[in-house]
Amino acid sequence: MSEEIKRRHPFEVHCSSCGAPIVWFRTRAGKKMPVDASSVEPNDAEHQLDLSRHISHFSSCPKADKHRKSRGKP
DSSP, X not given: OOOOOOOSXXXXXXXXXXXXXXXXXXXXXXXEEEEEGGGOOTTOOTTOOOTTTOOBHHHHOTTGGGGOOOOOOO
């Protein structure tokens, strides 16, 4: 029998680089930002990003550099 995985949030997915559970939120600027699922409550809505308690997955992912956009050198 397969074991059911318990999700913290209904929109929880896994990081394509490290496999950690994440939830996508929208910033005030309308951009998507991955947040560690461990910092999200089940009833948090995608537009309720709160950086005082939600942890950006860019800060905890060991492979975050893979997803950073390069900035042109001056």
